[in-house]
Amino acid sequence: MKLYTKTGDGGTTGLYGADRVSKANIRVEAYGTVDELNSAIGVARAHGPSAEMDADLEYLQNALFDVGADLATRSGTTYEKKISRMDEQDTAFIEAMIDRYQEGAPPFTGFVHPGGTPVAASLHVARTVARRAEREVIRLLHEEDANAHVQVYLNRLSDLLFVMARAANQAAGIGEHAWLVKGRR
Template sequence: MKIYTKTGDKGQTSLYGGTRISKASARVEAYGTIDELNAFIGVAKSQIESEETIKQLKKIQFDLFTVGSESATPADKLMLANGKSRLPLVISEKEIEELEVWMDEMEAQLEPLQYFILPGGGKAATALHVSRTVCRRAERALVFLNESEELRLELVKYLNRLSDYLFVLGRFVSKNQSEPEEFWNPNQR
């Protein structure tokens, strides 16, 4: 099977279900940004040594494929005639709560925040901060898409919680790798 199909050479792509749309559409922007986020999480993961953290990030990457597949499916193609989802998996409260549990476990080991944190630290923490900002952009892209095409709000909620998780994980990794956090303190320049 060849990887190139030439079907997108004129700026169009196929969605799940066969609908052809412009590569500049809000839907393609949304699932493309989710794909970009997944790649940045892969970069962060390559800088981390903790097996537990790697396991969490692998699960998140899997879940992002689930979010991306639903984002690439128009609402009118999402359900089969029997009322079941065409997709084998969808994001649910379970995945959102899983992120919350992981955050709570990490936050219990961190100092409370008093100031904004400047993105940085070591390579892993920096990659996690970049991932967080890409996650926020993916969330904005889904919200924008939802203004014209209805989406399940669990997708937006998952990305919102994931950006929080990536922030906490960045702090946690900095602490565990003895990399001091830098703060934005308007009283000290």
């Protein structure tokens, strides 16, 4: 099987089990940003996080494929039965992970500069991509029928990536740099 099909050469793509839409369609933008998020997490993994964090990041990458499939599949299609929709349980699992990583992070006192170790800096980038994906999903929800649980999931995921970055820096003995309000140097 060839990787290229040439079906997208005209600027359209097929939704899972549905019609073809513009590659600039809000639904495509949403799941495309989720794909970008998955890649950003892959970069963080390439920087060599702890074994526990790497396993959690791999779990998240797999879950993001489910998120992408959820977004790429319109309600009411026959293909809907072939995917797993995100739900409250997925969000609860992320919340439990946040609680676990918060134990290994310093107390939160305010905004911190993204950075630190390569793992932490990459997780901060992934966090910002998660926030953008969430905004794309919100736009989608305003225009079309989609699973609202995806937006909540992405919101929690960005929180998780933030606390994972802080925990990675803490484990490496790297301190955080707090935001200094203009004139308070």
